[in-house]
Amino acid sequence: MSEHSKPKVLLFGAGSVGAIYLYLLSKVSSVTAVCRSNYDTIKQDGFIINSHIFGQNIHFKPNVVRDCTEAASSTALPGKPFDFVVVCSKAIPATVPKLIAPAITPDHTAIVLIQNGIGIEQEYADAFPTNPIISSVVYLPVTQRPAGIITHGEIERLELGAYPSTALPTHAKVFTELVKAAGGTAEFQGNVQLKRWTKLLVNASWNPICALTRCTDIEFMSSSLSSTDFVFAIMMEIVEVARAYGAMLSRDDAEFQLGRAKARIPKSAGVEPSMLQDVRAGRKMEVEAIVGNVVRMAEGKGVKVPKLAALYVLAKGLDASL
Numbered sequence: 001m002s003e004h005s006k007p008k009v010l011l012f013g014a015g016s017v018g019a020i021y022l023y024l025l026s027k028v029s030s031v032t033a034v035c036r037s038n039y040d041t042i043k044q045d046g047f048i049i050n051s052h053i054f055g056q057n058i059h060f061k062p063n064v065v066r067d068c069t070e071a072a073s074s075t076a077l078p079g080k081p082f083d084f085v086v087v088c089s090k091a092i093p094a095t096v097p098k099l100i101a102p103a104i105t106p107d108h109t110a111i112v113l114i115q116n117g118i119g120i121e122q123e124y125a126d127a128f129p130t131n132p133i134i135s136s137v138v139y140l141p142v143t144q145r146p147a148g149i150i151t152h153g154e155i156e157r158l159e160l161g162a163y164p165s166t167a168l169p170t171h172a173k174v175f176t177e178l179v180k181a182a183g184g185t186a187e188f189q190g191n192v193q194l195k196r197w198t199k200l201l202v203n204a205s206w207n208p209i210c211a212l213t214r215c216t217d218i219e220f221m222s223s224s225l226s227s228t229d230f231v232f233a234i235m236m237e238i239v240e241v242a243r244a245y246g247a248m249l250s251r252d253d254a255e256f257q258l259g260r261a262k263a264r265i266p267k268s269a270g271v272e273p274s275m276l277q278d279v280r281a282g283r284k285m286e287v288e289a290i291v292g293n294v295v296r297m298a299e300g301k302g303v304k305v306p307k308l309a310a311l312y313v314l315a316k317g318l319d320a321s322l
């Protein structure tokens with residue numbers, strides 16, 4: 001494929017998750033990354049990726065810019081608009097749309113959100129009413145520590161769909177195929193919101209629990225006789241909220257998600273959720289996208305979530321200290 005006929009992709013948020021998809025997409029498209037704190041490191045040395053799936057000691061040096069204004073005037077495929085802007089920063093409300101705006105061409109650029117949480121898409125739809133929005137759920141335990149060194153565990157899975165689910169699926173399908181062609185595991189979903197709720201069983205429970213206790217998931221399960229039941233009870237609160245919004249999760253789904261962590265106990269292979277990584281790095285956490293929105297949605301439908309509401313208040317307090 002000639003350079004000019006390749007899709008042109010901008011990654012916003014070249015952190016742990018972003019580095020992996022930037023690497024994969026670089027095999028099938030022209031990629032540029034917006035870097036912030038790791039700009040100098042990546043510009044000079046690139047990333048080193050150590051992945052259980054994609055290989056060890058992979059040196060990867062992408063084209064980097066400091067912001068989307070620089071990206072829009074970058075010399076990579078000049079004159080060609082970005083086909084996809086992939087957002088892999090943390091989902092902090094009311095921050096990103098104005099930052100990516102210089103790289104968005106109306107009626108053309110598709111915005112791909114590879115982020116945890118629920119209810120995160122509408123601000124993009126409001127800011128860019130003529131652009132396709134692709135919502136996605138990612139299973140990818142990965143850290144960046146120190147800058148440029150990426151350590152990725154045993155799973156890589158991306159579930160993608162249009163936002164809203166009734167919108168045309170064309171762009172979500174094209175991006176799904178692009179990730180697959182790059183060697184990633186991507187699946188188009190007609191109802192990606194159901195997948196978001198499923199993933200929230202993991203994130204709205206484990207992320208704040210591990211952030212607040214500074215335990216990996218399996219360290220927390222070993223910390224007291226009540227800890228595993230506590231996680232399960234929170235997952236069941238999330239099941240009830242999801243059901244109130246038409247995502248018909250069940251006790252079996254909660255058991256399955258808890259079982260994934262339990263299965264790692266014999267291998268002592270604890271996961272450090274991204275919110276715990278944030279606490280350790282002194283970074284702001286995604287409390288609203290991952291916990292606050294669920295608590296508010298529960299209130300909206302009269303669903304009682306006492307444990308999750310308590311986690312929300314505590315996580316807000318922790319976030320204020322960061």
Ligand SMILES: NC(=O)C1=CN([C@@H]2O[C@H](COP(=O)(O)OP(=O)(O)OC[C@H]3O[C@@H](n4cnc5c(N)ncnc54)[C@H](OP(=O)(O)O)[C@@H]3O)[C@@H](O)[C@H]2O)C=CC1
Binds near residue numbers: 138
């Ligand atoms: N890590 C994981 O294991 C998983 C994470 N997720 C989700 O994926 C998403 C990304 O998480 P993760 O990769 O861990 O996050 P990271 O914190 O590792 O990366 C986010 C990146 O976005 C950058 N960024 C933030 N704001 C800006 C800005 N204004 N300009 C330029 N760059 C910016 C950060 O730069 P800086 O370094 O300067 O802050 C950082 O490089 C989150 O929604 C998370 O919940 C999902 C599954 C697993």
Ligand SMILES: CC(C)(CO)C(=O)C(=O)O
Binds near residue numbers: 141
């Ligand atoms: C729990 C995990 C690693 C699952 O991929 C995740 O989503 C996160 O860290 O936010």
